[in-house]
Amino acid sequence: MRDVEAGLSEAPRLRVEVSDDRVVATLDRPDRRNAIDQRMVDELHALCADLEADPRTLIVTGAGGIFAAGADIAQLRERTGDDARRGINASVFDRLRHLPLPVIAAVDGFALGGGAELAYAADIRIGTPRARFGNPEPGLGIIAAAGASWRLPEIVGHARASELLLTTRTLDADEALQWGLLSSVHDPEELLDAAHALVDRIAANSARATILTKRALLAPRSDHPTVDGELQAELFDSPDKHARMTAFLERKKK
Template sequence: MSAEALLIERGDDRIVATLNRPEKRNAIDQEMIDALHGLCAELEAEPRTLIITGSERVFAAGADIAQLRERRAEDARRAINATAFIRINELPMPVIAALSGHALGGGAELAYAADLRIASPSLKIGNPETGLGIMAAAGATWRLPEIAGHARASELLLTGRVLDADEAITWGLVSSIHPFDELLAAAHALADRIAGNDALATRHTKRALRAPRHEHPDIERELQAELFESDEKVRRMTAFLNRSEDRRART
């Protein structure tokens, strides 16, 4: 894994990954894609919450145009960025994207792959690919309709419109806005809430959220059946009931 393309901070229950190509405005190149694959391999083997972020001025300005210009049909069929973003989206534990500044093109598509997105007021997010003679092909055409609805996704992708932070929260692309100097703390606060819950229940909830409509409600039944047999379910519910008893005894 390249320490230059991706800076990694590891904790017991989370990893913070910072996109780190400041000289290229964090443009997503092959080196960064390789680093993301390496990170995914680590999180698949040892599931933890992932926080992914960039700098104050730019999350990721897009894919590396110099590399894109040289790619041809066979490169498109390899789905270089899309494959990495699918892998990120399929990580067992939640992925939190903390966005500031520009998140454009491939940078926006990386953000769409996260389960939770929060932003600073300077966010500019959108997909201007058609202005460069290509299309958004790393997940935007199917993730964005799920996130924002078909009408809004169509407007963004067909016009190349870029949203600011207030528009992004109104359209449902992000869930909250924080001053940049509080953004990472807000991401950690989300990770703290996740860490306070049962890890298996969290993983199963994410799996159900990602499942196609035709798998529901069968998938919930099977995942819940496994959780109903877990020792952690009994421990947590017993603790809850004991706390309730204590509260009643004090009143």
């Protein structure tokens, strides 16, 4: 896997740890509370390129007890309408969302603005009691345009998403769990262990079946059930399916 730190004159924004079946990417910009700037966006694109070429499950987390306090306001203030149309953050979050294997967001502390939208792009979100989600963009004269307006309603429902985005209030971990924004809550020192336990469960399954399950989940409603049949057809004809089902039947005989 290509080193995303190579060639950068400044300190890298991501710490990337690679294993055989997983990657842990830690947002690491402690002086700016892990705010997402252009350099971090570039490094996330580089990481996505690696994971598209060599799929692994991805865990995204933040350093220093903060997930990401938002986009870098100093950069955001200078962006123009043309920058908005380019979808700088939206494009990388969408690329993360469509990685072949699952993305898990392990959220400790604040996930605000662009940081929240990064978490919304994950397939699974887990957190700590300190996790906080919010989209303060209207208070800054903009909208949450990197996925919140449509991903958040898919996760928590339209009414709850409307409340969060229109009032700009912050959601604590208990409410996030109740709303289904978080799947589980863990003590801070156990958060990454819980994320790795999820990856262990994913890794025990057929990698191809996992990839196609994610593809089915992301397919438009209008493509179902046709897409399900096509994806299943590929798996039904695979040696892996035959081997796994044979092993299952052999275990039942014992």
